[in-house]
Amino acid sequence: xxxxxxxxxxxxxxxxxxxxxxxxxxxxxxxxxxxxxxxxxxxxxxxxxxxxxxxxxxxxxxxxxxxxxxxxxxxxxxxxxxxxxxxxxxxxxxxxxxxxxxxxxxxxxxxxxxxxxxxxxxxxxxxxxxxxxxxxxxxxxxxxxxxxxxxxxxxxxxxxxxxxxxxxxxxxxxxxxxxxxxxxxxxxxxxxxxxxxxxxxxxxxxxxxxxxxxxxxxxxxxxxxxxxxxxxxxxxxxxxxxx
Amino acid sequence: xxxxxxxxxxxxxxxxxxxxxxxxxxxxxxxxxxxxxxxxxxxxxxxxxxxxxxxxxxxxxxxxxxxxxxxxxxxxxxxxxxxxxxxxxxxxxxxxxxxxxxxxxxxxxxxxxxxxxxxxxxxxxxxxxxxxxxxxxxxxxxxxxxxxxxxxxxxxxxxxxxxxxxxxxxxxxxxxxxxxxxxxxxxxxxxxxxxxxxxxxxxxxxxxxxxxxxxxxxxxxxxxxxxxxxxxxxxxxxxxxxx
DNA sequence: AAGCGGGATACTGTATACAGTTTTGATCGG
DNA sequence: CCGATCAAAACTGTATACAGTATCCCGCTT
Numbered sequence: 001x002x003x004x005x006x007x008x009x010x011x012x013x014x015x016x017x018x019x020x021x022x023x024x025x026x027x028x029x030x031x032x033x034x035x036x037x038x039x040x041x042x043x044x045x046x047x048x049x050x051x052x053x054x055x056x057x058x059x060x061x062x063x064x065x066x067x068x069x070x071x072x073x074x075x076x077x078x079x080x081x082x083x084x085x086x087x088x089x090x091x092x093x094x095x096x097x098x099x100x101x102x103x104x105x106x107x108x109x110x111x112x113x114x115x116x117x118x119x120x121x122x123x124x125x126x127x128x129x130x131x132x133x134x135x136x137x138x139x140x141x142x143x144x145x146x147x148x149x150x151x152x153x154x155x156x157x158x159x160x161x162x163x164x165x166x167x168x169x170x171x172x173x174x175x176x177x178x179x180x181x182x183x184x185x186x187x188x189x190x191x192x193x194x195x196x197x198x199x200x201x202x203x204x205x206x207x208x209x210x211x212x213x214x215x216x217x218x219x220x221x222x223x224x225x226x227x228x229x230x231x232x233x234x235x236x237x238x239x240x241x242x243x
Numbered sequence: 244x245x246x247x248x249x250x251x252x253x254x255x256x257x258x259x260x261x262x263x264x265x266x267x268x269x270x271x272x273x274x275x276x277x278x279x280x281x282x283x284x285x286x287x288x289x290x291x292x293x294x295x296x297x298x299x300x301x302x303x304x305x306x307x308x309x310x311x312x313x314x315x316x317x318x319x320x321x322x323x324x325x326x327x328x329x330x331x332x333x334x335x336x337x338x339x340x341x342x343x344x345x346x347x348x349x350x351x352x353x354x355x356x357x358x359x360x361x362x363x364x365x366x367x368x369x370x371x372x373x374x375x376x377x378x379x380x381x382x383x384x385x386x387x388x389x390x391x392x393x394x395x396x397x398x399x400x401x402x403x404x405x406x407x408x409x410x411x412x413x414x415x416x417x418x419x420x421x422x423x424x425x426x427x428x429x430x431x432x433x434x435x436x437x438x439x440x441x442x443x444x445x446x447x448x449x450x451x452x453x454x455x456x457x458x459x460x461x462x463x464x465x466x467x468x469x470x471x472x473x474x475x476x477x478x479x480x481x482x483x484x485x486x
Numbered sequence: 487a488a489g490c491g492g493g494a495t496a497c498t499g500t501a502t503a504c505a506g507t508t509t510t511g512a513t514c515g516g
Numbered sequence: 517c518c519g520a521t522c523a524a525a526a527c528t529g530t531a532t533a534c535a536g537t538a539t540c541c542c543g544c545t546t
Contacts, residue, residue, distance in 0.1 A: 022500075047528075048528090057501045059500055059502095060499080066310070066313075067313075079527090098348065098404050101345065105340070158341065160315075168403075223351070265530070289498090290497075300530055301531085302532095303529080321498090322497090322536095324498060
């Protein structure tokens with residue numbers, strides 16, 4: 001009963017009115033827009049305009065923004081509010097380093113625990129993937145990528161790792177969306193290689209491939225390639241380098 | 244007696260009244276209590292009681308709880324509110340795996356970028372640390388540990404990595420607080436080894452030592468030592484809360 | 487005695503209100 | 517024309533209000 005007078009908030013799309021955690025719904029909506037590029041990096045996300053547009057009060061929006069901030073795709077500054085995260089080259093490098101490492105761990109874990117049922121799923125993904133090429137529709141490619149990652153995460157079975165990697169993927173996704181198109185084929189070949197290593201149970205290889213895959217996608221040199229600092233070479237104390 | 248005939252917000256310690264981001268202050272307060280064990284794992288953290296106790300309204304408390312939830316030391320369930328995170332053995336294992344990997348990366352990065360000024364700082368920490376033993380006051384030990392970690396993070400200079408590692412440290416801290424006492428000396432020796440490797444610029448070694456250090460502290464076999472694909476259960480979905 | 491309503495209670499989710507701070511914009515002086 | 521100044525507008529931070537849900541306790545039924 002008591003059908004509330006709908007005066008307060010009745011306009012706009014009424015994304016509210018759902019009986020689920022509103023903040024999450026709102027977060028999903030905003031995340032989607034960010035990842036789709038409808039909100040540009042650096043753009044400010046004021047609470048009130050958003051709340052009006054989505055037809056909810058400021059509180060769920062505020063909470064959603066904090067959520068996204070925890071995911072790293074939004075930045076909240078003390079008395080300035082939220083804006084879409086935009087990463088300086090330095091930070092991109094940082095993100096990639098960490099993500100490469102964790103994707104490596106993920107693949108290694110997956111390979112270690114390979115069980116028959118899961119392997120079957122992987123085989124299927126490999127098969128489907130081989131049909132992908134540069135002209136494949138973007139959404140199909142993305143769907144396949146998503147399946148690849150999900151399957152690997154499922155097998156690795158480390159929820160802590162999963163959530164961190166996912167966050168890193170979102171953050172880098174903002175950046176590499178462009179290049180990914182051109183790398184479609186290599187991309188898939190690399191995925192394939194990783195899957196094969198996992199299927200074979202070769203943890204070491206799977207890890208290395210996954211790590212390198214991230215660096216490749218970022219078109220960035222791997223950690224090992226970058227630093228000649230401590231190379232093979234008899235240990236001659238700490239070598240300061242003037243260069 | 245639904246009457247709250249008290250002046251709006253006048254009692255309690257008045258942690259508010261600061262002109263800084265209240266939610267952060269509150270988060271700090273709660274975090275401290277959790278890490279100090281004043282809130283036990285699993286204990287529920289209702290918003291209203293907390294807000295009364297801290298002398299602020301529910302909103303900053305709510306926000307603080309979400310913050311802590313992002314850090315992983317608090318869990319927020321849809322219509323049940325927040326409670327102190329409590330990890331099942333399975334998840335502890337997961338946390339350790341990830342943390343070990345990231346601490347390894349951190350040490351490797353630090354070793355790679357070793358610059359003279361920073362190295363001097365490390366030398367000092369090594370020197371101070373050598374005076375530590377089982378009877379050293381806990382706070383001193385903790386301070387030294389903190390310095391160790393901070394210095395390493397500073398040198399590694401990867402802010403993304405830093406924040407993730409820090410979160411993982413907090414989460415595991417809840418668990419290993421106990422054992423750490425007994426391991427004081429080994430602990431320090433291991434730190435020392437890591438620092439020496441970093442000072443020498445031996446990235447490979449520093450990484451391995453740091454990774455192993457985490458597994459040791461957790462008294463858990465390293466990834467490599469675990470029997471590959473030994474025990475495997477069909478991946479139970481999620482642990483439902485019964486009762 | 488043990489399970490079953492039924493309601494009081496305690497909290498969470500969301501909305502609204504208001505004070506205090508940035509940000510913006512426009513006016514005035516150089 | 518450009519820069520400084522000040523006030524209005526736009527937002528954030530925090531408080532309070534209220535509806536809707538989980539919880540818990542207690543008496544009732546079998």
